[in-house]
C-alpha cells in the first residue's frame with residue numbers, strides 16, 4: 250500500500266526503498282515527496298494571494314471629499330496649532346499635498362459648479378450663489394443646466410457606480426438635483442445650512458425625507474452613507490463617491506463624540522469630526538482591500554468665513570477669506586492619495602485648480618470628455634510627480650460673480666481695482682461680526698516673495714501688470730460670449 254501520509258515516509262516505503270534497486274527507489278520516493286511538498290506550497294501561496302491581494306479592477310475608484318468654508322490653515326499638516334487632523338495628515342503622507350491649489354470662486358455655488366463640470370462658473374451659467382428663497386433678487390427656480398455633463402455623468406457612462414452625500418447647492422428643484430446629474434443615489438442638504446431658518450431639509454435621492462434636521466449628526470450620517478455605498482460596490486464595479494460635507498459652514502455643529510474635544514473650540518471640533526470621517530472612509534477602503542486602487546481627493550470649496558470670528562476658520566498667512574479675491578478666498582488645502590501612482594510624502598507647488606479634476610479623471614478612466622468646452626487641463630503627470638511646463642505658463646482667472654477680479658500667471662498676480670470687504674469686528678460664537686466695504690486699488694503682487702499680498706509692486710512693474718490686466722479683460726469678454734445658459738425650472 251502506498252503511503253497516504255504527505256509528511257512522513259511509511260514503513261512499506263522504507264522496505265521498498267531498501268529492496269533490490271534500493272538507491273533508485275529512495276530517489277523516486279523522495280522526488281515524489283518533493284513534488285508533493287512543492288504542489289502543497291504552491292497551493293498555499295496561491296490561496297494567500299487570492300485572499301490578500303488588493304481587489305483590483307481595471308478602473309480606479311474615486312472619492313472626492315469636499316468641505317465647506319474650510320481655510321488653508323485649518324489642518325495640522327497645513328500649520329494649524331489648534332486643530333488636530335491625524336487622518337488627513339496621514340492621507341497627505343500617503344500621497345500628495347498641494348500648496349498652490351485653487352477653487353474657481355470664493356463662494357459655494359460657483360465653486361461647486363466648477364468642480365463638477367471642469368468649467369469656470371460663468372461658462373456654465375452659475376457665477377453667483379443660489380438662494381432657495383430668492384433673496385438678493387436671485388431666482389429660486391434655477392440650477393445647473395441638465396445639458397451640462399458632470400464628473401458623475403461622464404464616469405457613469407464608463408460603468409462607474411456613483412453616489413453623493415452632502416451639500417449640493419446647484420439648484421434645489423428636482424430637475425437639478427444630483428440624481429439628474431449622474432448620481433445613482435444621494436443623501437444630503439440641497440443648499441447651505443443657513444439658508445432656511447429652522448427648516449433645513451434632508452433629501453434622499455429626489456425626496457425630502459426630513460425637515461429641521463439635527464445638524465450635529467450630518468457629518469456622521471454622510472459618512473455612514475458613504476461607507477454603505479463603498480461596501481455595496483466593493484469588488485463589483487468601480488465607483489465614484491462625492492462626499493461634500495455641510496460643515497464647517499455656519500451654523501457649526503458637531504456630534505456628541507467630538508463636542509469639546511478640540512483645542513480649536515467648536516470650529517476645531519467640527520473639523521476634527523470631518524477628519525475622523527476621513528479616517529473611517531480610509532479604514533473601510535483598506536478593509537475592502539480597495540485603497541491601492543482608489544484615488545482620494547480632499548479639498549475645500551472656498552476660504553474661511555472670517556467675519557464669524559471663532560466660528561470661521563483661518564487662512565493662515567494668506568490674505569482674506571470667503572468672498573474675497575485674495576488668496577485666502579481662492580487658495581485651499583488639497584490632498585490627493587493614490588498608492589502606486591501618486592508618490593507618497595510628496596508636495597506639489599504647481600498652480601492647479603478644481604477645474605483640472607474632471608479632465609484628469611477623464612484621462613485616468615478613459616471616459617469621454619464633455620461635448621462642450623471646458624477650462625481645466627489633465628494634470629495626471631503632475632500628480633505622478635512629473636514636471637509639467639505648461640503649468641508654469643498657465644493663466645488663472647479670479648472671478649467675483651461675472652466680473653474678472655484678478656489674473657495670475659506664474660508668481661505674479663494682478664488684482665483689479667474693486668470694492669471688497671474688510672472684517673473690522675470678528676463675530677463670536679456663531680454671531681456674525683462687522684465687515685466694512687472698501688475700495689481696493691489695483692495691485693500687482695509677487696506670490697513667491699509675498700504670499701500674503703501686502704507689497705503692491707504695480708509702480709515697479711507697470712507693463713507686467715498691464716499685460717495681466719489685458720489678459721483678464723479679454724478672458725472676461727470671451728467667457729461672456731461663450732457662456733452657456735443656466736438651467737431654468739419652468
Ligand SMILES: [Ca+2]
Nearest residue numbers: 317318357550
Ligand atoms: Ca462654501
